Amino acid sequence: MGFVEVMLDTLVNYSLLSVLCLSTFLCLSRCVYRITLHPLAHIPGPLIWKISTIWPYYHSHIGDETTVIHAAARARYGPPVRVSPYEVDISDVDAVNPIYVSKGGFLKAPYYANFDIDGHSTIFSTLDPGYRALRAKGVVPMFSTKNIRDNEVALYGCVDRMAERMQEEAKTGRPVNILTISRSLAVDAVSTYLFQENCNGTSEKVKTLSVSASVDAFVAVR
16 A cells, blocks of 8 residues: 555656646747747847736736836837737837738737627727728718818817816826826717717816726726
């Protein structure tokens, strides 16, 4: 009985060691691949950013992703910076056309599917350019330059109110949450333009604007 127990203990111990060694080998192999053989391997960026998605997800969650990228990476690495194993941040106006316009633009990242409504793709969430193009034709006139200019006065009213809110906040001497106010402006402008009804998010006199929770919920699915 003692011999059997010894054999079982040996097998278990070696099995655990084998699993540990194999897991370590796979992790190291994955890191080496992402640094040297991945299609984005030639894009400059900090080593930890190249091998793990923890960094971008953490900073996206706490809300300082853009600041960190510009402060810590842009000056050293230039306009294109690899910010995760699968993502590149580009600070170059010449990149706008090929990414968003030319030939329908680049394909969206898979996480956009999280924005589907009840399992159905929308113009915003679909990953299929053909699906989007067919449906986008129905709303393109709504966002034409002429139609937007026809609502210029109302839209500028939203912007003016945002400027007033920022001035009011600045007088308090406390830090001003530009992100939250900007989100409110976006919702105010869209509701004013599409529904002729201003949500007046930039006028709310509360610590946390109501629009913030909604936007945070959308951002969280990333």
